[in-house]
Amino acid sequence: xxxxxxxxxxxxxxxxxxxxxxxxxxxxxxxxxxxxxxxxxxxxxxxxxxxxxxxxxxxxxxxxxxxxxxxxxxxxxxxxxxxxxxxxxxxxxxxxxxxxxxxxxxxxxxxxxxxxxxxxxxxxxxxxxxxxxxxxxxxxxxxxxxxxxxxxxxxxxxxxxxxxxxxxxxxxxxxxxxxxxxxxxxxxxxxxxxxxxxxxxxxxxxxxxxxxxxxxxxxxxxxxxxxxxxxxxxxxxxxxxxxxxxxxxxxxxxxxxxxxxxxxxxxxxxxxxxxxxxxxxxxxxxxxxxxxxxxxxxxxxxxxxxxxxxxxxxxxxxxxxxxxxxxxxxxxxxxxxxxxxxxxxxxxxxxxxxxxxxxxxxxxxxxxxxxxxxxxxxxxxxxxxxxxxxxxxxxxxxxxxxxxxxxxxxxxxxxxxxxxxxxxxxxxxxxxxxxxxxxxxxxxxxxxxxxxxxxxxxxxxxxxxxxxxxxxxxxxxxxxxxxxxxxxxxxxxxxxxxxxxxxxxxxxxxxxxxxxxxxxxxx
Numbered sequence: 339x340x341x342x343x344x345x346x347x348x349x350x351x352x353x354x355x356x357x358x359x360x361x362x363x364x365x366x367x368x369x370x371x372x373x374x375x376x377x378x379x380x381x382x383x384x385x386x387x388x389x390x391x392x393x394x395x396x397x398x399x400x401x402x403x404x405x406x407x408x409x410x411x412x413x414x415x416x417x418x419x420x421x422x423x424x425x426x427x428x429x430x431x432x433x434x435x436x437x438x439x440x441x442x443x444x445x446x447x448x449x450x451x452x453x454x455x456x457x458x459x460x461x462x463x464x465x466x467x468x469x470x471x472x473x474x475x476x477x478x479x480x481x482x483x484x485x486x487x488x489x490x491x492x493x494x495x496x497x498x499x500x501x502x503x504x505x506x507x508x509x510x511x512x513x514x515x516x517x518x519x520x521x522x523x524x525x526x527x528x529x530x531x532x533x534x535x536x537x538x539x540x541x542x543x544x545x546x547x548x549x550x551x552x553x554x555x556x557x558x559x560x561x562x563x564x565x566x567x568x569x570x571x572x573x574x575x576x577x578x579x580x581x582x583x584x585x586x587x588x589x590x591x592x593x594x595x596x597x598x599x600x601x602x603x604x605x606x607x608x609x610x611x612x613x614x615x616x617x618x619x620x621x622x623x624x625x626x627x628x629x630x631x632x633x634x635x636x637x638x639x640x641x642x643x644x645x646x647x648x649x650x651x652x653x654x655x656x657x658x659x660x661x662x663x664x665x666x667x668x669x670x671x672x673x674x675x676x677x678x679x680x681x682x683x684x685x686x687x688x689x690x691x692x693x694x695x696x697x698x699x700x701x702x703x704x705x706x707x708x709x710x711x712x713x714x715x716x717x718x719x720x721x722x723x724x725x726x727x728x729x730x731x732x733x734x735x736x737x738x739x740x741x742x743x744x745x746x747x748x749x750x751x752x753x754x755x756x757x758x759x760x761x762x763x764x765x766x767x768x769x770x771x772x773x774x775x776x777x778x779x780x781x782x783x784x785x786x787x788x789x790x791x792x793x794x795x796x797x798x799x800x801x802x803x804x805x806x807x808x809x810x811x812x813x814x815x816x817x818x819x820x821x822x823x824x825x826x827x828x829x830x831x832x833x834x835x836x837x838x839x840x841x842x843x844x845x846x847x848x849x850x851x852x853x854x855x856x857x858x859x860x861x
Contacts, residue, residue, distance in 0.1 A: 341511075342450065343361065358496060424437075435450065435452070470512045596647065598633070763807055789815070
């Protein structure tokens with residue numbers, strides 16, 4: 339589980355035509371030579387110089403020669419692609435497995451050692467260095483970030499990379515690739531006095547912070563809904579949520595317990611995916627068709643950085659379950675506790691139709707909870723809640739969209755209504771109306787009730803900037819537009835869905851970190 343070499347290479351046009359950063363590990367290279375020469379035939383290939391590596395990478399990615407030129411080593415039918423694993427052809431043979439990822443126009447690559455004496459290549463899943471190298475490359479990209487086009491080998495970020503690798507992968511063996519803990523180790527923020535000799539330090543928490551104990555939680559949910567407004571057709575939706583945690587707690591292994599509670603009139607959580615640091619979770623003991631309050635409990639030792647505690651989904655309730663929903667706006671609340679001070683929050687979501695036309699759409703909202711945790715000998719449970727984004731019975735935004743006309747001219751009507759339970763204040767509120775399978779827009783006559791309308795630079799999209807709030811008297815906004823199109827000359831604005839009168843409007847805003855996308859089909 340070690341790496342023979344690491345390289346940072348800019349893509350053509352994003353830096354000099356050379357390797358910006360390289361790191362070789364002679365001790366690992368000696369091991370690779372022993373493994374390569376220990377089988378029936380010697381398949382060891384020495385790592386060439388940086389110039390040859392740069393040329394081999396461009397050849398493998400098809401950036402060195404024209405795309406219409408056949409290169410046998412790259413375009414042969416016998417070549418097996420296993421991206422992001424590549425095979426570099428050099429003078430002495432083939433280097434494999436070379437891992438390459440691209441971030442900000444820069445290639446990050448590494449060559450793990452293959453600990454096998456067999457002449458045949460083992461499956462990638464049997465090479466531990468592949469997964470470790472892949473993770474390390476992503477962390478290296480996070481450390482370096484975006485580089486200027488005139489970057490050179492002496493750039494401060496590249497020099498910082500040497501220091502990072504000396505802690506993350508000394509002698510080629512990956513120990514801890516987390517930039518947060520590596521930076522804390524380099525700056526001397528590790529406090530070993532509070533670590534007992536009999537305490538086992540978890541691998542995901544090698545640094546013990548010394549700070550005011552605090553717990554930060556953020557719940558994010560995305561809902562994709564179809565509203566019909568018909569008594570014979572049930573509205574449906576799919577809910578996807580995440581709970582993010584940031585724990586600033588002292589001690590080598592602080593313990594946190596989280597109770598994710600769902601009210602009795604809300605569908606239970608499904609497909610729960612938890613973080614590896616979670617030691618135990620309560621199973622979901624709910625019979626089919628049963629409607630009851632469900633509490634999922636998590637017990638974990640949190641890492642020092644922000645992480646996603648869990649992913650979950652929830653399906654739309656059946657017609658019988660929907661009839662039992664009482665309506666009331668209930669703030670999302672999830673119960674969280676630790677040995678010092680428990681806190682609580684919870685979530686609730688339910689929707690029903692209210693539009694004139696069938697509407698497809700997705701909405702994302704986020705609630706941020708930042709309960710602080712003070713140490714005490716006898717903890718007392720406390721309640722913490724934040725304002726709900728919408729009542730369980732309706733979506734935050736209702737929309738009706740209509741387009742009529744032909745290929746050269748259309749009339750567009752759009753009406754939006756904000757739910758009364760949502761605060762009428764946003765950082766931005768914008769509607770995008772694209773036009774596919776037509777020529778460029780040559781004339782626009784618009785009449786918005788609020789805000790302004792602009793035409794995009796490619797002249798294929800209208801942008802309606804509503805502003806930071808809707809009229810308080812009715813919480814509604816409307817738009818009427820007459821759009822003329824020129825002849826269609828190119829085929830670069832095609833869309834298989836938007837044929838005939840099929841179209842859609844994309845609505846997005848940011849208030850309470852709320853985003854909404856509505857897709858309407860007009861036939």
